[in-house]
Amino acid sequence: MKVDYRIKSISGYTEKIGELVSMLEHTREVTLQEIANLSQADLDALTDQSSNTIGALLMHIASIEFVHQVVSFEKRDLTDQEYADWKLPLELGDQARESIHHQPLDYYIDRLNQTRANTLARLTAKDDQWLLEEDKWSHGVPYNQYYLWFHVMEDEINHRGQIRAVKRLLNHGS
């Protein structure tokens, strides 16, 4: 896999959305490169009882992107069914530690890819002005659309940092 180290507007989107997609996709390329050679045992390994497995962190990355699709594109909270479907990877912790495992790497990559495909399809219909549209969270703090998608990237990078730390403990890298 070849990673592109140029952030520039990707065609098929308006200019700034194309740049945001460039950042989102670069982030994902680096994540996929980071996990490319992991075995099912690596994905399930728990380095200590308060840590998360790499598999759970990958599902968490997909779950955060899903939640942001709902908030950003549909301007609503999760339905009960959606919450039930994504609760474990979204919240991590003990239940995720007990339940997310026994899957090969492709299972996680497929979930990441499916979620990303929907993000990209929805972003093609938006324009740069939309990025600045503001809303407020329930506690009254304002955010904008640009922030929501910045945060999807931020959360992925944050957890990729944790994946690296787990890999180091498994003696898989620096």
Added chain:
Amino acid sequence: MKVDYRIKSISGYTEKIGELVSMLEHTREVTLQEIANLSQADLDALTDQSSNTIGALLMHIASIEFVHQVVSFEKRDLTDQEYADWKLPLELGDQARESIHHQPLDYYIDRLNQTRANTLARLTAKDDQWLLEEDKWSHGVPYNQYYLWFHVMEDEINHRGQIRAVKRLLNHGS
């Protein structure tokens, strides 16, 4: 400290550079919030022999920003003196584990702030077209200016994820 959850162009810069600065500064606000209550003992704690202390990770964040200033604004490698000054936090590992410690939180915050002030001063003189200027690394892979500053943010978020994991092991958070 109040964190702004809107990514939008900050005045004093051209439009896209102002948005990039918004992302860099949001990233930093969250990092500072993450470390706000840490003691010197927290900053020096080593959770296992292959980990990095939070203090060393904070110096690493400053060192990566410094290196990117040199590459981006001066288009050169570090001088021997600069390399000697920053080698430990830049490379982390055993020597950093032995040498970066015994400093209060303000020491790290000051280094972060000083480095950031220089980044912002230099970015005021650049324009959006500059973001797309390309160059190549010594192994021939192309990058552009936008990527360099995206990566400063990416590296900080990545290490903030590790700071969070260390804090969790020290029972300071989730």
